[in-house]
Amino acid sequence: AQSVTQLGSHVSVSEGALVLLRCNYSSSVPPYLFWYVQYPNQGLQLLLKYTTGATLVKGINGFEAEFKKSETSFHLTKPSAHMSDAAEYFCAVRTYGKYGNKLVFGAGTILRVKS
């Protein structure tokens, strides 16, 4: 069965500093991996996804993630944090079920950006 672990429920960085949010996955098949962002009182918005092909995936708002099969990781990074990046971030892996595919989400990481 597929699963996702996000290391660190809270991450705090200074404005302009590197953002690194960690995600490790477990999958018995080649994974499809996703990062979603949730701003306060809003739904989830797709940041980026990895399906096949290039292992470095670029997303919106300057975020990118690298799929590393040997480490079973899909960490999210951004070179320079902005105050508007403060939000909760969810990593997800696609699972394959009897009635179709589903997403399994990690517990989420709240990113705080200090001025």
Add this chain to the structure above:
Amino acid sequence: NAGVTQTPKFRVLKTGQSMTLLCAQDMNHEYMYWYRQDPGMGLRLIHYSVGEGTTAKGEVPDGYNVSRLKKQNFLLGLESAAPSQTSVYFCASSYSNLKQIGDNNEQFFGPGTRLTVL
């Protein structure tokens, strides 16, 4: 396009009361999902639907029922609400759910319904 909409946005229920949450999408998506979000637990799938007239159980289906009578609507029902069902509920939809290389499996989320059961 409005995307995925949910009604109501907020609701307070007493234990034992019933209610229905409505999700609507105007993107002609085949697949729809209901999740609940609780602190520290991410999103957990309650029920989902792979097409009009079909539904299936997710990770945490107990205490909920769903119906997909029309392609654009996915209803989540609570027959007898319990305090443990206090949560934020999200609906999502996706165009394709097939196990195909290159398929677009992105799920689009609604803004959520915050439910409190006293």
